[in-house]
Amino acid sequence: MVSATDADYGVQDEPSGVAIVEQLWTAALSHRNLAIGVILGALLLGLLATFLATPQYRSTARLEILPDAPVATSVEGQRDKALVNEISFYNTQYSLLQSESLAERVVRAGNLLSDKDFLTAFKMENVDASMSSAERRNLNGDAVGILLDRLSVSPVRNSSLVDVAFATPSPRLSAKLANLWGQQFQQASIDRRFAATSDARKYLEARLQTLRRNLESSERSLINYGMSKGIVTISSQTGADGRTQTQTLVASDIAGISAALSKAREERIAAEAQLANEMSGIAAVNAPTIGALRQKRAELQAELAQQRTIFADDYPAVASLRAQIANLDRSIAAETARSSQGNREAYQASVRRERDLQNELDNLTQRYNKQQRESIEMAILQREVDSNRQLYDGLLQRYKEIGAAGVGTNNISVVDAAKIADRPSSPRLILNVALALLAGIGLAGGLIFALEKIDSSVRDPQDVGVRFGLPLLGAIPEVSGHPAELITDKKSAIYEAYFSLMTNLSFLTTHGAPRSIMLTSSQPREGKSNSSLCLATVMAGVGKSVILVDADVRNPSQNEYLGIPNKLGLSHYLAGDDNIDAMIAELPKHGFSIITAGKVPPNAAELLGSERLDDLIAELLKRYDHVLIDSPPLLGLADAPLIARRVEGVLFTIEANATKQRPISNALIRLRMSGAKIFGAIVTKVGARNQAYGYGYGYGYGFSYGKEEQKG
Incomplete structure (x- = not known):
């Protein structure tokens, strides 16, 4: 409210x-x-x-598809790259499983154009020898289309498995097609591998022949150059960088002579040192033989000294010891002389050997330096040989790898063959x-x-404020039966609704409910006539003197609702008849008075626009507390705007769930343009469709105004 x-x-x-x-x-x-x-x-x-x-039988074959080169790494970026590559690989395989080329292989491998089961199942013509090539291609294309339409490829989640299924009217044909599809997919993969390696092998073979000729030519040039310059190579070694290190005969001789010279020099130095020691007496002491003799003499000399303490010099034992010592002295002298001679001879021999080796090394060095100057061109030729050999070896290794890959194992295998279905799948x-x-x-x-x-009709009565700028003064429920009869029952829902409307009207002005009120609507049958009648009844029920004027002179309805004659009424007064008392009819049952519309005039708008309507309203306000005017609808007529200017305000009636927004908006525009004051809106026929908005009243009434409502 x-x-x-x-x-x-x-x-x-x-x-x-x-x-x-x-x-x-x-x-x-x-x-x-x-x-x-x-x-x-x-x-x-x-x-x-x-x-x-038609019943369809479904058979499924399961395939395993493994990646060609799975990547195993712990590096995060590489793992992501490997995952992307694997996803791309499997998406490619799934697309290949559904390709037309594979379907054509299956048609050829299974000879489906001559298969009775296939032709019968899909109502196709048998291949005839009299068919042209174009007709055969069309028939083959139809078979390919049928296979692709019946094919179902379903990857098994989180695995390398994929299910290939066919559904046809024949269980045997479904199993045959599923198995053929898996086998031909496997064979097509092998064929693609061999086709790729075959092309690569042909290309590599041609390149290998060219590189072999280049290598042979460069090696021949290297050998010829070495022979012409007298460069004898005795060994060669290829390093990690692919370069060849060679050793010539001269270089080998230099290495040998250098080693021999070093050894001779060491021997000469040793002999020279030995000779020097001899001159200083150290050599004799250090000589092993002489040392042993001197040790023996010392022992005999000690023994002689001991014997002399006991015996005389002529004692035989003492004489024997002196004789032995004398022999040892002679042996030591002879050995010392022999050792000195040997050392001098060894020293001289080592000096000669060292000199000879040095001379030989000088000669070889001269030869080597000459070969080094001549080997610059040889090094260039050697690098060319190394380069050609590297190219040839690399290409040869690639050729071998491709050959091994061409005969490698296939990455596609059939895990489960399709079986003949024993019941239809669809x-x-x-x-x-x-x-x-x-x-x-x-x-x-x-x-x-x-x-x-x-539907732009009013569902929620509260929407009249948002959509049309009108306060909601009352929401009237839809009822079963005529409102003129139901309104007299004060316990009825319709009475409560109009009583609430009357209460809201009492708050509109400082003097309470407006004394002169016009009720209208945008179009007929929205309940404004019934609302006029019911509102007049409720106002009269609280002790007010009320008169209802039926101003719808073109289509009068109040006399029919109330069952009273319409002989003398508003049209007569507007036409000049001043006998108001004869026009007023009392309604004791409802408690209010009424002036009916009267005879339908030919010029209704002219009559309603005359000053006599003002006089009538003024006279009625002197006699009654409230004057209610049931006016015609707004759209298409000028009657309602003419009446609206002569009353205190207007109540606009809107039928819930029926009247569209545009007619209501246009009607309100016309009213406002006439200068009428619009008190608010009454939403009628609120029923079950409006219960969600709190306006269903919960009584389960079904609205039916009867025949009379069509005139409201």
Whole structure:
């Protein structure tokens, strides 16, 4: 309800928050017949399609597809790259499994164009010898299209496995096609490998022949140059960088002579040192033989000294010892002389050997230096040989690798062969019914949604404030029966609704409810005539003197609602008859008075625009507390704007769920242009569709105004 302050200042009510589920449920209830029809139709179509469909038998073959070169690394970036490469590899394989080229291989391998099961299952013509090549191609293309349509490729999650399935009217044909597909996919992979390696091998063979000729030519040039310059190579060694290190005869001789010279020099130095020691007496002492003799003499000399302490010099033992010592002295002298001569001879020999070796080394060095100057060109030729050999060896290794890859194991294998199905895989009655039910529900929901979006009528009575700038003064429920009869029952929902409307009217002005009120609507049959009658009854029921004027002179209805004659009324007064008392009819049952519309005039707009209508309203306000005028609808007529200027204000009646937004907006524009004051709106026929907004009243009334409502 709207307070006086809201109405006076044109405050618009905010729309009440309604759960979307409630709105959906209300919309479904409002269009339940449509929804039920659509769902039943979808179910019927689903059942019909199920029973008319040809049974299909599905067979599945499982393949294993391994990557060609799996990458195993712990580096994060490399792992991501390997994962991307693997995903790309498997996506490629899945696309190849569904390629037309593979389908053509299957058609040829299985000889499907002559297979009776295949031709019968898909109603195709048999290949005839009289067919042209174009007809054969068309027939082959049809077979390929059929295979691709019936093919199903399903990768097994988180594995290298993939299922290849076919569904056809023949269980044997389905198994045959699935197995053929897997076998031909495996064979196609092998064929692609051999085709790739074959091309590469042909190219490498041609390159190897060219490189072999280049290597032979460069080696021949190197050998010829060495022979012409007298460069004898005795050894060669290829390093890690591919370069060849050679050793010539001269270099080998120099190395040998250098080693011999070093040894001779060492021997000469040793002999020279020995000779020097001899001159200083050290050599004699150090000589082993002489040392042993001197040791023996010392022992005999000691023994002689001991014997002399006991015996005389002529004692035989003492004489024998002196004789032995004398012999040892002679031996030592002879040995010392012999050792000195040998040392001098060894020294002289070592000096000669050293000199000879030095001379030989000098000669070889001269020869080597000459060869070094001549070997610059030889080094160039050697580098060319090394380069040609590296190219040849690398290409030869690649040639061998390609040959090994061409005969390697295939990365595709058949894990499980397809088996003949023992029961149809489709159609599936329960699934089809469920899908049809879902489709029906979805279609019904879509239609209801479209209808709801197209419908711009007032659903939530509070929307009149937001959409039209009108305060909501009352929401009237739809009822079963005539309002003129129901309004007299103060326990009825319609009485409560109009009593609430009257209460809101009492807050609109400082003197209470407006004394002169016009009720109108945008178009006929929105309930403004019934609202006029019911409001007059409720106001009269609280002790007010009320008169209702039926100003719809073109289509009078109040006399029919109340069952009274329409002989003398408003049209007569506006035409010049001043007998107001004869026009007023008392209604004891409802408690108010009424002036009917009277005879339908030919010029209704002229009569309603005359000053006599002002006089009538002024006279009635002197006699009654409230004057209610039931005016014609606004659209298409000038009557309502003419009347609106002569009353205190207007109550605009809107039928819920029926009247569109555009007619209401246009009618309100016309009213406002006439200068009328619009108190607010009355929303009529609020029913079950409005329960979600809190306006259903919960009484389950079904609205039916009867025949008379069509004139409201």
